[in-house]
Amino acid sequence: MHYLRSRIMEELDISHLTERLMHGKGEPSALTPKEKYDTWEKIKILSFTRTVSSIWAMTLLSLYVRVQVTILGRHLYLDFARVTDGAQLQEGSDTFGKNGHKDFLATADYLATYGINALITKMQHAATDILKEKQLKDPMSIDQVLETILQILNQFMGLCEDNSWINYLVPENANLYAQLMAVSSSGFDDSSLLKDVRKLDQLMSETRIVLSRNIMDRSLKKIAGVVIEDLAVQIGTPIPPSGLPLAKLLAKVAQLSLPLLEEPNKNKHIQIIRSMPEVELFYTFLYANMPPET
Numbered sequence: 001m002h003y004l005r006s007r008i009m010e011e012l013d014i015s016h017l018t019e020r021l022m023h024g025k026g027e028p029s030a031l032t033p034k035e036k037y038d039t040w041e042k043i044k045i046l047s048f049t050r051t052v053s054s055i056w057a058m059t060l061l062s063l064y065v066r067v068q069v070t071i072l073g074r075h076l077y078l079d080f081a082r083v084t085d086g087a088q089l090q091e092g093s094d095t096f097g098k099n100g101h102k103d104f105l106a107t108a109d110y111l112a113t114y115g116i117n118a119l120i121t122k123m124q125h126a127a128t129d130i131l132k133e134k135q136l137k138d139p140m141s142i143d144q145v146l147e148t149i150l151q152i153l154n155q156f157m158g159l160c161e162d163n164s165w166i167n168y169l170v171p172e173n174a175n176l177y178a179q180l181m182a183v184s185s186s187g188f189d190d191s192s193l194l195k196d197v198r199k200l201d202q203l204m205s206e207t208r209i210v211l212s213r214n215i216m217d218r219s220l221k222k223i224a225g226v227v228i229e230d231l232a233v234q235i236g237t238p239i240p241p242s243g244l245p246l247a248k249l250l251a252k253v254a255q256l257s258l259p260l261l262e263e264p265n266k267n268k269h270i271q272i273i274r275s276m277p278e279v280e281l282f283y284t285f286l287y288a289n290m291p292p293e294t
Helices: 002-011 015-026 033-084 098-131 141-158 161-167 173-185 196-209 216-235 248-257 268-275 277-288
Strands: none
Touching: 002 033, 002 098, 015 033, 015 268, 033 098, 033 196, 033 216, 033 248, 033 268, 033 277, 098 141, 098 161, 098 173, 098 196, 098 268, 141 161, 141 216, 173 196, 216 248, 216 277, 268 277
């Protein structure tokens, strides 16, 4: 989670934009009205993109890791059952060795390492579409901020045709991923490091099927609601029914991304997802009713 946080903060840094505005405030001639407007518009887009990307990445990664553990646990159980039933496990069979376990669990780093740039680009596109009609001077209530976040999430998912969003999270091809890992770990293409690729491909395929289910939508909506509660706490003072000017909310919106990307043992949002009854039930059924083995 630490690396994911650093990537998002790096790619969606707005400090240089706020510094530009501060410089322009001290020296009015430093920025033309158009430059000032364009800078504010960029801050608007990036602030929402940063927080909504953080909501999506944290939520999906949390679900993904639990799915991994559940899928791997079931396969280990089935392998153990074959042994205790006296089945002969031949060399080259579909049983997964320790290296294979490690390779599969390591795919949890794929989002932060390889998928994050494409995710951010698509999320920024979605944010731009939703925010283009929202003016900086227009008042926005807490409920309207929540509605805007949910609209961006829905727009993002709509832009990802045929569930292509899953490619940001899970490697699309086990062989290419294994080659990538081999080169990354050894510095050259060492095919001897490509072990358990067939089984890895099976587990990744099962993971992709599972992650296409609707539990992610419920989790995203839940976390969006929690984030808005955090926003109200950040603002502190009572908010007029009509809301506050959008420009005054942007800094608070951008800051919402930070607690979302805390380490799991300090991350209340991950704990909330794990404790959702529908999520717990989902994983119970997942363990008992996996996609059939191929």
